[in-house]
Structures are given as structure tokens and as C-alpha cells.
Amino acid sequence: MLFAFVVFAIVFMESLFSSVSFRSVESETQIKRTAHQGLKIIDEEVQQVVLKEESFPKRVEEADYGTRNTDSNATVLERKVSLLKKKKLSKRKLNTLTTSQKAGEFDSRVDAFLHNRGLRCQIQIFLTWISPAKSFQGRQFLVLDSLFKNNPNACLVILSKELDSGPGRLILKPLLDHGYRVAAFDPDLKSLFKNTPAEAWLKDIQGGHKDAGGIPLAQNLSNLMRLAALYKYGGVYLDTDFIVLRDLSGLRNTIGAQSMDRNGKWTRLNNAVLIFDKNHPLLYEFMKEFQRNFDGSKWGYNGPYLVSRVIERVTKQKRYNFTVLPPKAFYPVDWTRIDGFFKRPNDPGFVKWAEAKLLRLKKGNETYGIHLWNRQTGRMKIEKGSIMSELISHHCIICPKH
Secondary structure, eight states: OHHHHHHHHHHHHHHHHHHHHHHHHHHHHHHHHHHHHHHHHHHHHOOSSOOOOOOOOHHHHTOOOSSTTTOHHHHHHHHHHHHHHHHHHHHHHHGGGOOOTTGGGHHHHHHHHHTGGGOOOSEEEEEEOOSOGGGOOHHHHHHHHHHHHHOTTEEEEEEOTTTSSHHHHHHHHHHHHTTOEEEEEOOOHHHHHTTSHHHHHHHHHHTTSSOOOSSOHHHHHHHHHHHHHHHHHOEEEEOTTEEEOSOOTTOOSEEEEEEEOTTSOEEEEEEEEEEEOTTOHHHHHHHHHHHHSOOTTSTTTTTHHHHHHHHHHHTTOGGGOOEEEOHHHHOSSOTTTGGGGTSOOOSHHHHHHHHHHHHHHHHOSSOOEEEOOHHHHTTOOOOTTSHHHHHHHHSOSSOOOO
């Protein structure tokens, strides 16, 4: 009887061990197969200009690794997959920072444009565009259109590798044919950032000493490029979702408040519109804050929140000499209500609100433009009879479809 029990126990244990071993091998095989598929997907997603930071395939991140804490093979494999993923994404991000032969002539080309044949620019305006040229469509063109409608003697510099191309020149041709001064330049970041805190940031990112984070690098790069461009040349920076309604040449050393409290004190600033003299010390402080406290994983941290932090800190120091304009200057409608500008009024309350807004924007002289909050409105159509439709009809030259 005892002998039979012992035999049964041995057979049972062998069966159990065999089952566990089989599952372990099966699990490890599944891990390797899944990881291989995930890495293959990453390889296939590499593009010439990458603006989106795709997540690693969910099936790899959430794969059932079984005994995660005790299976050393699975742990090592998981680490290798994670490391390779980071390398792939880092390489992808760094493609945004590469310098072309054309970019090496950036300084001379921009100087020649701004001082062409001795012509004086009434105002120097800068935009950045780090998306494919084909993404620059009617909505973005309206920014340029409205800009020259109200500032015909401006010189517009677009910092963009993608628009400094044949397709880019075709996009700008309608304005060039009308005699307006606009050009795109592939920026040389080393030259643009030279002798500023931005130079150290670029070296840290390229050398892998600073984490680029989860926010698309293009977004944070744009935040820094605008500061460096104004510091180097002076003038106006505009986001590509800002419709211009007034002459901007009378503004100097100005930033706009996005929101204010009941006492008239700003609660949030924004960097969608910046107007500063060349070598202005506040721009240097912005870049210094960018370099020291960069966080690539928090939306807005290196943009609107950055300028708010710095100005809160230096606001009582007279040497900075700047003005904070109220929300009605650049942000007359909050992002939570901007959709109302795109829709045709369809009820009495809506009609009354729209008419009042439109009258203020047309007759008033304190609103220089409207930030369209592209994250909220990028896919919205401008309906006929809407506030935006009425404004655009009075503030465009080419008037493209939008």
C-alpha cells in the first residue's frame, strides 16, 4: 500500500513538473515572439520626419510574462526590449535635430532675406513648422494671409526644414506673387542656439544626457526655437493657429495673458504670441529655465507654464522691461468656448453672444488677433455665418479654403 502511494506521488510530481516546464517554455517563446513582433512594428514605423511619439505596442507592454519577479530570462528579455524601444524612439526623435547642408547656410540666408536690397522690414515675424509640408493647409495659410492683410510691409521668416523645399515654395507662391516678403529656412540649430542656454540643452539631448520625454520633441523644439529666434533677431513670434486682426508693429516687449482673476491679475500666460527686442534679457531667462528644468513628459510645461513661472519670478525686477497684455489682446476667447467661433448661431442666445463678440472684435482696438486653440479646433470646419467666417472674409488676401 505504501509502495503504491510512493509510486503515485512520483508520477504525479513528474507530470506536474513537466506541465510547469512546458508552460514556462511556452511563455518564454510567446514573449520572444511578441517582442519580435513589437520591434518589427517599431522598425516599420520609422519615418523621414517623425512628429508623433507612438507608444510601444500594447501587446508587448502588457504581455503575460508569468513569474515576472522570478523568471530571470523573462526579466532580462523585458529589459532588452525596453532598452531597444528607447533607442529606436530616441533615434527617431533625434532625426528632428539633424542639420542639412542647406541649414549650414542658415545665418547668411536669413540675413540676406531680412536686408534684401536695402529694403527695411517694418516688422520681423517668425513662425515655426516642423510637420510635413503637405500638412500646411488652408487653415495654416490663413495665418499668413491675415498677417499680410494687416501688416503688408512685414518680413515673415518660417523656420522649417519641410517648407524650405519645392513643395513649400509652391505653398508660399500665392503670397510671393502678390509681392509679400515671406520665406522658409531650414534652421541650423547649433547656430541658432549658439551662446544661449539653448546650446547646452541641444548638446544634452543629442548626447543622451537629458531625457526627451514622451511629448513629441517637435513641440518642445518649437518652444525653444521661437525664443532663440527672437533673441537672435528680435521681432514677433506667432503660432500657426493665430489669426491676425491688427497691425502688430506698434507692440514691443510684450506677452499676453491667457486668463486673469477678478482683481485683474493674470493667472496664466501663453507663448503663442511673443514680441521682444533682440537680446532681450527676459528671453534669455526663458531659455535658461528651459535648459535647467526641462521636462519632456508634461504638456505645456516648457511652453505656457514656463513663461508663467519665469515672469512670476522676475515680475518685480525693473531691468526686464516688458508688458503683459490682458486676454482680449491675443486670447479673446478661451479654449473651452472657441468652438462657438466656428459654428453658425442657431438659437437666440447663441446669436446674441456671437453678435456681441463679433462687434467687439471688429470695432474694438484692443484685440490684435485670435488664438484658435488648434488642439480643440483643428478638425472643425468653419461654418458659413460663423464668427470665424465673418472675420476671415475681412482679413484675408488670397482667402483659401479652410
